[in-house]
Amino acid sequence: MDDKIIKVRGVTVELEGVPVLRDLSLAVARGEVVAVVGPNGSGKSTLLRSLAGLVPVSAGSVEVFGAPPVDGPAFWRRVAWAADEPAWYPGLTTREHLELMRAVHGEPRLEVEAALELFGLSARADAPPLNLSTGQRQRLALAAALIRPSELLLLDEPERGLDAAFRERLGALLAGYAAAGGTVVAATHDAALATGARQVFPGNQLTS
Ligand SMILES: Nc1ncnc2c1ncn2[C@@H]1O[C@H](COP(=O)(O)OP(=O)(O)OP(=O)(O)O)[C@@H](O)[C@H]1O
Structure with missing residues (x-):
């Protein structure tokens, strides 16, 4: 059985006429955690966006779940x-933001109170997000992505604003998501997060 849920073959993406990804190939199996790494401007976000059908490719092909990704409800029901x-x-x-995610998506991966606890937000559960700190708001964004059911998690710099302790917890959370059969592709500048994952360098074509 072909367990690759992402297949990128010879992809070139041009933005404003400039090639950002060149002849990139990548295959990702169910249950993998992939860290997309490289310097600023090397195309990490562009690769993620191409996996989500948010940027057109000028050559090659992208398949997610066996078909080109389409930015629409059927795709986003499977992808966080x-x-x-x-x-x-x-x-x-x-708390109500998480309750909203739980209500609209059904079959949550976590209960709301458990998610608040896990993401260190219990003490601020009654505050509006705009009254949270930057790192707390990032925790809420990640909690919202992880509370809902999904098969594939696409994250762009999930470590943004997080303290060292929570970055470590994030690595464990992503490993747990993958161990339960999910697949993670995360663009990151966090060395620890990258070390625990299979690393892909969109700027250097060091992919498999
Ligand atoms: N909308 C756009 N139009 C034109 N060029 C763009 C656009 N978005 C990004 N770029 C350019 O494409 C290149 C790759 O950008 P991208 O955001 O994918 O890099 P990145 O590796 O994610 O960088 P960072 O580590 O800074 O987040 C950069 O040179 C950037 O300036």
Whole structure:
């Protein structure tokens, strides 16, 4: 059985006429944690966006779950995404944001109170997200991505704003997600997160 849920073959992506990814190939199996690494501007976010069907490829092909990714509800029901800070609902508390995710997605991976505890947000559960610290807001964004069911987690610099202790916990959370059959692709500058994962360098084509 072919267990590759991501297949990128000879992909070139041009932005404003400039090739950002060149002839990139990558295959990712179910249950893998892949760290997309490299310097600023090397195409990490662009690779993630191409996996989500958010940027067109000018050559080659991308398949996720056996078909080209399409930025639509069927795709996003299977894929959780955490990249730039999301827009928060000003009238809802931190807890209510997680309750919303739980209500709309069904079959949550975590109960809301357990997620608040796991992400270190219990003490601030009644505060609106805009009254949280930067790192607390990033924890909430990650909690929102991880509370809902998904098969693939696409993360762009999930370590952004997190303290050292929580970065370590994040590594364990992602490993747990993969051990339960999920697949993670995370662009990261965090050495520890990358060390625990299979590393892919979009700028150097050192992929498999
Ligand atoms: N919308 C855009 N239009 C044109 N060029 C872009 C656009 N977005 C990104 N780029 C350029 O594409 C290249 C790759 O950007 P990308 O964001 O993928 O890099 P990155 O590896 O994720 O960087 P960082 O580590 O800084 O997040 C950069 O040179 C960037 O300036």
